Amino acid sequence: MFRLLSATFKIAVVSLITGAGLSAVDITAADVFAKIGLTEERALELLESGVKWAVPNLVLGSMIIVPIWIVVYLLRPPRG
Numbered sequence: 045m046f047r048l049l050s051a052t053f054k055i056a057v058v059s060l061i062t063g064a065g066l067s068a069v070d071i072t073a074a075d076v077f078a079k080i081g082l083t084e085e086r087a088l089e090l091l092e093s094g095v096k097w098a099v100p101n102l103v104l105g106s107m108i109i110v111p112i113w114i115v116v117y118l119l120r121p122p123r124g
Contacts, residue, residue, distance in 0.1 A: 077084055
């Protein structure tokens with residue numbers, strides 16, 4: 045768990061530094077979107093459609109995986 049939080053913090057710090065550097069040379073998110081042929085609205089639409097696809101599949105998979113994990117966890121031999 046600590047490694048996940050540590051990695052998340054490192055990514056956030058590097059992203060902040062990168063964003064500050066790009067801002068210093070007057071590059072904005074809108075400029076980057078325009079360069080790759082996207083608008084901010086289209087990027088949000090793509091993100092929304094991705095979430096609409098992912099959430100039901102995540103729930104469906106969890107309905108199978110979580111009970112199996114619980115059974116395997118309960119049937120493991122005790123440690124120590």
